Amino acid sequence: MPTHLADQAETRYVAGPRGERFAYRRFGRAGTRPLVMHMRLRGTIDHWDPALLDPLADRREVVVFDNRGTNFSTGAPPSTMEGLVEGSLAFMEALRLDDVDVLGWSMGGIVAQGVALTAPGLVSRLVVAGSSPGGVPGLPAPPERVARITGKDVNDDEDFLHLFFPGTARARAAGLASLRRLDRRLGQSKAVVGPEAFHGQVAAISGFGGYWDRQAELTLPVLAANGAQDVMIHAYATYAMSQRLPDAKVVLYSDAGHGFLFQHAEDFAREVNAFLDR
Numbered sequence: 001m002p003t004h005l006a007d008q009a010e011t012r013y014v015a016g017p018r019g020e021r022f023a024y025r026r027f028g029r030a031g032t033r034p035l036v037m038h039m040r041l042r043g044t045i046d047h048w049d050p051a052l053l054d055p056l057a058d059r060r061e062v063v064v065f066d067n068r069g070t071n072f073s074t075g076a077p078p079s080t081m082e083g084l085v086e087g088s089l090a091f092m093e094a095l096r097l098d099d100v101d102v103l104g105w106s107m108g109g110i111v112a113q114g115v116a117l118t119a120p121g122l123v124s125r126l127v128v129a130g131s132s133p134g135g136v137p138g139l140p141a142p143p144e145r146v147a148r149i150t151g152k153d154v155n156d157d158e159d160f161l162h163l164f165f166p167g168t169a170r171a172r173a174a175g176l177a178s179l180r181r182l183d184r185r186l187g188q189s190k191a192v193v194g195p196e197a198f199h200g201q202v203a204a205i206s207g208f209g210g211y212w213d214r215q216a217e218l219t220l221p222v223l224a225a226n227g228a229q230d231v232m233i234h235a236y237a238t239y240a241m242s243q244r245l246p247d248a249k250v251v252l253y254s255d256a257g258h259g260f261l262f263q264h265a266e267d268f269a270r271e272v273n274a275f276l277d278r
Contacts (some may be wrong), residue, residue, distance in 0.1 A: 004050035005057055006137060010070065012107030014094045020075025022091045024065035028057030033124060035101045035276065036063045036092060036271070038115075039199050040130075041150070044071040046191035047262050049178050049262040055269035060101075060276065065091050067111075070197045077197035080135075081208040085114035092122070101276050103127035105261060106233065107201060110134055110166045125276050127223045129268075130230060132237035133244075135210020140234040142253075164259025166181055166229040171255060178262040198200050215244035222248040223275040225268065227256030249275060 009027040045064045069077030070086035078084045104112025110133020116123040147161045167174035226238040242250045253260045
């Protein structure tokens, strides 16, 4: 199996302002503007596919982290979107980062928007992957099966394949390949979002009013991307963002879903790198 740089990155810890410890990894091309990655619902630093992280790290410094009270990070888990945003900002302040690019996937895409809105002087460019600003009028709801799967205590391969990849043979094969790449870290770390943090994330999402009416405030360059077959957050949310954002580029993958960034890891990394280098 190929050796990935991301799989070799050391887990580090930094003290936060409330006495907590944030777990993070920082790797790639030192001296470049850091790209701070924000994870999905129920995801950890070990749920990023190294096939995406490595080509990003070829061009820039990459930072992945667990938010407050999640997985390897200590402290009280947030139960509001504002709390998740504040946790991200506290982590970056603890690392003394004052000029960053931000990428967020799914729930992390909402948090990333919140970071850019709350600290506009901190974020140079924003990447929103498989996400939504929240409060999008007319956005189709996820199928009922999505809620059943996400509510399980433990998800298996078939659950992840349904949530993140279309049902075609090619997409399933790409999905299984991604899951096996994740196994290299997860098999050792057993990383998991515990019940308190998971319920806090669910409460944060369900109680979130949305950034739909604040899209015009995101005047920085934004890359919004998704898979056209996303069953978790309908791809219409990505298109809708383009109608309100002042400076945005939209990328849609016709044969992919919520996990498009892992299914098309190399291609999406090229898109991100080109966008951040503008």
